[in-house]
Amino acid sequence: MKIIIVGAIAGGSTVASQIRRALPESQITLVGREPDIGYGTCGMPYVIGGLISDSEKLVGTTPEDFIEERNINTLVQHEVLSIDRSNKTVVIQNMETEERFTESYDKLILSPGGFSRVPEFKGLGDLPLFTLKTLSDLETILEYIEKEKPTSCAIVGGGFIGIELAENFIHLGLKTALIERNDRVMKIMDVEITDILNKEMEDNGVEFYFEDAIERIEGKKLIMKNGVNVEVDFIAASVGIIPDTKLASDAGLTIGSTKGIVVNRYMQTDDPDIYTIGDAAECTDWVTGKPKRVQLAWHAHRAAYIVSRHLAGKPIEINGFLGTTITKLFSLTAAMTGHSAKSLTEEGISFKTVTHDGRSNAGYYPDHGTLHLRVHYDSETRRILGAQGVGDKGVNKRIDILATAMMGNITVDDLSALELAYSPPYSSPKDPINMLGYKAK
Structure with a gap:
């Protein structure tokens, strides 16, 4: 063949x-x-x-x-x-x-x-504009930073790549502004999750320009639609x-x-x-x-x-996609699987939400973190429709369990009965996943 x-x-x-x-x-x-x-x-x-x-x-x-x-x-x-x-x-x-x-x-x-969507800016001139999709894009950015020694930048777009770029530009010591036409970063996630992400970015020095856009550029100065002027050495676009x-x-x-x-x-x-x-x-x-x-x-x-x-003549069918994804943002991890509250509402799907705020593992153990978990479920069938989490430890484990539960058609109530591994460095006798199940009941 x-x-x-x-x-x-x-x-x-x-x-x-x-x-x-x-x-x-x-x-x-x-x-x-x-x-x-x-x-x-x-x-x-x-x-x-x-x-x-x-x-x-x-x-x-x-x-x-x-x-x-x-x-x-x-x-x-x-x-x-x-x-x-x-x-x-x-x-x-x-x-x-x-x-x-x-x-x-x-x-x-x-x-x-x-291909990276490249926004058009009036008056861009010689101000460098980068996207990040290929290894060639990466090498271009690295060469520019090494040669030009910039001190400031603007990121257009607050999705996954946008917030990851923000973190890493901050690590380089660059004054970083993030411009987003919506009222928050990561609009794919629930507001309760993105509020935590917004604060984490602010605490680490990222400047936000929400519900705003670049109207025009004069030299290195970005003239914003809301009337603020922002001076930067380069722009990184992450708009899809x-x-x-x-x-x-x-x-x-x-x-x-x-x-x-x-x-x-x-x-x-x-x-x-x-x-x-x-x-x-x-x-x-x-x-x-x-x-x-x-x-x-x-x-x-x-x-x-x-x-x-x-x-090879041994066919298996691909499942429908949950879209399970995860990202690191400074000290936090954020992850999701399935639908958000917004997407369920747009689909006209009736749902309820159960949440849990707690520790990643035993509170008396010196290395523990905090978690905020959210599960959306069908109030009649109790089927899990989507889940999200944010915290400084253990988010990845919980989202993976919830993605598995969705694919296995485990109900939100069944979460309380999952026999999950427990030891103080890793969990609690009732894992946060179990707690979601108990609370849903």
């Missing part, structure tokens, strides 16, 4: 490796625009802040290793320009030489990712990712309501010989069954496994 994979970062390199194990005799070609493959994009903010000492640590493998050790034909700095579905061929261009050639395929896998669907759209594949490429439970597009994984794939929501597109690494890796199994 001859397989061509378009895109060589998380999804593409992973599915290539999975297919090599599942189909040892297959002929695999991996095509990527960048010079690197399979690197850890999620670690990039921490390289900027110095927590990760070298960007090379993010690179798990090299094109040479893929060729030599895995027998995967790896074409870096190459781009697939078009798909001819009737003849099952693609046109590939060498981005350095501009040479073009045609390759045939039996199966085609699209893992195109997406645009899925790269042009290749699929040009080939006549269906683009769905989330602006992703529509796939079935086996990650197949309209064309059964073409699969899509990663940021650009439109799957379904675990709770509602409606279209959902998740731009996170776990989902790309899971989809890669689903594709490899299907190609």
Whole structure:
């Protein structure tokens, strides 16, 4: 079987490796625009802040290793320009030489990712504007900081990447302003969670400009719509990712309501010989069954496994997505799975909420932290619809348990009966998860 994979970062390199194990005799070609493959994009903010000492640590493998050790034909700095579905061929261009050639395929896998949304600012001029999506973006930021020695910056956008950049710019000693058109950071989460995150950022020196935007720029001065002037050395924009669907759209594949490429439970597009994984794939929501597109690494890796199994004739279906995610913010950890109060309300789903404020482990043990947990559930079926947590210790464990509970259809009441590991350094006799169950009763 001859397989061509378009895109060589998380999804593409992973599915290539999975297919090599599942189909040892297959002929695999991996095509990527960048010079690197399979690197850890999620670690990039921490390289900027110095927590990760070298960007090379993010690179798990090299094109040479893929060729030599895995027998995967790896074409870096190459781009697939078009798909001819009737003849099952693609046109590939060498981005350095501009040479073009045609390759045939039996199966085609699209893992195109997406592009950073770049805002347009009136009067930007020579003021540096950065986004952070690729390893090249990271190197550009690192080179600028090393050479220019900036002292201040503005971040536009208060989502996951925005707040992680804020933390890491603060670690560098930069005066950091965060500009957000909404009234809080992390609007995907409940207000009760983001209020805690806002305070943590303020306590660490981040300046907020909520419900505001840059009206124009004069030199290094940002003229804000609310009338405040902010002077900065550079801007970092984190205002979303645009899925790269042009290749699929040009080939006549269906683009769905989330602006992703529509796939079935086996990650197949309209064309059964073409699969899509990663940021650009439109799957379904675990709770509602409606279209959902998740731009996170776990989902790309899971989809890669689903594709490899299907190609090997041992199919399993992909589940609906919960969108489980977690982030570090100074001394805090925040995480969520499933729906927030806002998204449930927008979906017209009736729900109740149970909360718990407590310690991560035994209070008499010297190393304990605090937790705030929230679970949204259906008041009739008692099914868990979503959960969130924030605290300085143990959040990851609890959100993972709650995500497992959701997938196992465990009710909110059943949480009280979960027999969870207890020892004073790790928990309490009644774990915070148990307490949520007791309180819901």
